[in-house]
Amino acid sequence: ALPESTADMGGGGGPAAAAAAGCCNGKAGPGGGTGDVYGEDRATEDQLITPWAVSVASGYNLLRDPRHNKGSAFSEKERDAHYLRGLLPPAILSQELQEKRIMHTLRQYKVPLQRYMALMDLQERNEKLFYKLLIDNVEELLPVVYTPTVGEACQKYGSIFRRPQGLFISLKDKGKILEILKNWPERNIQVIVVTDGERILGLGDLGCQGMGIPVGKLSLYTALGGLRPSACLPITIDVGTNNEELLKDEFYIGLRQKRATGQEYAELLDEFMNAVKQNYGEKVLVQFEDFGNHNAFELLTKYRHTHLAFNDDIQGTASVVLAGLISALRAVGGKLAEQKFLFLGAGEAGTGIAELIALEMSKQTKAPVEETRKKIWLVDSKGLIVRSRLESLQHFKKPWAHEHEPVKTLLDSVKAIKPTVLIGSSGVGKTFTKEVLEAMASLNEKPIILALSNPTSQSECTAEEAYTWTKGKAIFASGSPFDPVNYNGKTYVPGQANNAYIFPGLGLGLIISGAIRVNDGMLLAASEALASQAIPGNFEKGLIYPPFSNIRKISAHIAASVAAKAYELGLASHLPRPKDLVKYAESCMYSPVYRNYR
Ligand SMILES: O=C([O-])CC(=O)C(=O)O
Numbered sequence: 001a002l003p004e005s006t007a008d009m010g011g012g013g014g015p016a017a018a019a020a021a022g023c024c025n026g027k028a029g030p031g032g033g034t035g036d037v038y039g040e041d042r043a044t045e046d047q048l049i050t051p052w053a054v055s056v057a058s059g060y061n062l063l064r065d066p067r068h069n070k071g072s073a074f075s076e077k078e079r080d081a082h083y084l085r086g087l088l089p090p091a092i093l094s095q096e097l098q099e100k101r102i103m104h105t106l107r108q109y110k111v112p113l114q115r116y117m118a119l120m121d122l123q124e125r126n127e128k129l130f131y132k133l134l135i136d137n138v139e140e141l142l143p144v145v146y147t148p149t150v151g152e153a154c155q156k157y158g159s160i161f162r163r164p165q166g167l168f169i170s171l172k173d174k175g176k177i178l179e180i181l182k183n184w185p186e187r188n189i190q191v192i193v194v195t196d197g198e199r200i201l202g203l204g205d206l207g208c209q210g211m212g213i214p215v216g217k218l219s220l221y222t223a224l225g226g227l228r229p230s231a232c233l234p235i236t237i238d239v240g241t242n243n244e245e246l247l248k249d250e251f252y253i254g255l256r257q258k259r260a261t262g263q264e265y266a267e268l269l270d271e272f273m274n275a276v277k278q279n280y281g282e283k284v285l286v287q288f289e290d291f292g293n294h295n296a297f298e299l300l301t302k303y304r305h306t307h308l309a310f311n312d313d314i315q316g317t318a319s320v321v322l323a324g325l326i327s328a329l330r331a332v333g334g335k336l337a338e339q340k341f342l343f344l345g346a347g348e349a350g351t352g353i354a355e356l357i358a359l360e361m362s363k364q365t366k367a368p369v370e371e372t373r374k375k376i377w378l379v380d381s382k383g384l385i386v387r388s389r390l391e392s393l394q395h396f397k398k399p400w401a402h403e404h405e406p407v408k409t410l411l412d413s414v415k416a417i418k419p420t421v422l423i424g425s426s427g428v429g430k431t432f433t434k435e436v437l438e439a440m441a442s443l444n445e446k447p448i449i450l451a452l453s454n455p456t457s458q459s460e461c462t463a464e465e466a467y468t469w470t471k472g473k474a475i476f477a478s479g480s481p482f483d484p485v486n487y488n489g490k491t492y493v494p495g496q497a498n499n500a501y502i503f504p505g506l507g508l509g510l511i512i513s514g515a516i517r518v519n520d521g522m523l524l525a526a527s528e529a530l531a532s533q534a535i536p537g538n539f540e541k542g543l544i545y546p547p548f549s550n551i552r553k554i555s556a557h558i559a560a561s562v563a564a565k566a567y568e569l570g571l572a573s574h575l576p577r578p579k580d581l582v583k584y585a586e587s588c589m590y591s592p593v594y595r596n597y598r
């Protein structure tokens with residue numbers, strides 16, 4: 001409903017003011033940067049803007065436009081100027097008071113899914129207030145809009161469905177994907193998160209109901225990374241589902257058929273990727289999320305050299321785990337190359353992390369990556385991955401097939417390999433048993449234990465189990481959040497090794513530099529930046545990640561490191577390079593503070 005002209009009027013101080021503030025220029029031109037169509041940036045915050053460029057007889061629609069609605073925070077003057085008199089109760093609330101009221105209400109809901117639904121309703125009603133809440137209460141609300149609650153929301157997406165969010169593209173749309181992209185109301189898209197719903201967290205195939213994931217990830221792009229909401233596009237590609245329960249569920253929202261595979265699948269995805277580039281240009285970031293293993297690796301291999309694309313489960317997870325390991329080693333001493341790693345799970349996360357660790361070891365020791373890989377062992381559902389299994393292994397597992405006799409179980413693998421670091425990434429809960437953790441504790445003074453599978457129900461062990469079964473020795477982090485644990489009179493604080501630490505800052509760095517490709521050097525840069533933000537004073541409590549409450553500052557540092565790498569590698573198109581990249585990244589970040597309307 002917003003005419004194009006809003007773009008010009010919304011600029012407020014315009015490019016001159018933006019430049020004076022040392023910020024990105026107002027438009028997303030070919031040079032990159034973050035175009036600010038709606039005047040959402042901090043740099044122009046104090047300027048009056050016009051929310052509507054058409055003349056209206058009633059402000060009713062303004063109240064129902066989530067991007068511009070301020071609810072009871074509209075001032076007297078705004079109520080007069082925008083035909084809102086009588087449409088609102090007389091009291092005028094500040095944004096802070098609105099925030100306080102909603103937090104108060106949210107805390108009354110004891111069921112996490114109720115909180116999720118209340119927050120989704122707020123996002124649909126008043127976007128700025130939603131983001132203000134999320135930013136100011138990130139540690140409390142992250143588990144609601146994101147892991148673990150978002151997992152339950154996806155499982156029940158059909159029954160809690162209210163208003164569609166994001167863009168749905170199905171097999172039925174073959175040949176028409178470009179047209180569908182044009183139905184989306186925004187033109188200046190900078191980030192797309194796309195899933196086909198085949199492997200939603202550790203919950204498996206949720207088909208079209210996976211949409212909760214791109215929606216949730218993109219709300220973090222804005223809240224944690226400062227990308228503008230209008231520049232973010234969640235997409236679900238529905239190629240069917242093999243989830244029998246959903247196929248029988250009368251409220252299922254997707255195509256009622258088995259998953260398309262092979263050429264039919266590849267052609268649809270190819271049409272999609274081409275349409276994205278054609279519609280949004282070379283510099284739109286495409287984040288692949290929660291695809292099945294086979295497709296995830298194939299899509300990444302195929303599109304990483306033609307698009308600005310990355311896979312969060314392979315690369316984002318790898319980057320956050322490497323950061324945690326760098327911090328953990330600062331706490332316990334020793335070098336990365338002196339460690340021995342054992343993974344349970346050899347899918348996207350497992351092999352992605354393993355490869356990034358091998359790359360970093362190779363970078364640190366100058367040994368070839370073929371050598372450093374030998375420090376890393378993986379266990380899959382058939383046991384330890386060893387040379388004698390090579391022929392039958394999927395190709396992404398082959399680099400990890402080292403010389404060793406066959407070992408069937410995780411426990412026996414721990415005993416045989418004697419790892420210093422144990423990482424769970426199989427999507428199967430409760431697999432780090434008492435025996436496994438006791439074995440780790442008997443082998444190591446300070447075993448590093450990472451239980452990465454999500455949501456909480458799929459975690460390899462709980463934080464309490466990790467500390468109790470290792471008698472307080474473990475350095476522990478998990479993909480889903482756990483509360484601090486009291487053991488033997490000492491409080492241990494588990495870290496959350498979740499890619500949410502990385503992708504928002506990584507994305508911001510790519511966008512502000514106008515990067516055209518994502519490469520491994522950028523992932524390593526992101527890891528190092530995240531590790532540098534950990535607080536050494538927290539190592540004593542076992543906490544190897546910085547607190548999420550500092551995430552916007554952390555994201556700015558990650559963005560700056562990633563952008564610096566992009567410039568160094570000649571992959572940045574936003575020229576000239578800003579001098580102070582941290583300041584520049586911060587100046588580009590979206591602010592959820594209300595604007596004053598003229
Ligand atoms: O969404 C999360 O919490 C982390 C992630 O990418 C996954 O588990 O697939």
Ligand SMILES: [Mg+2]
Nearest residue numbers: 201289290313
């Ligand atoms: Mg994921």
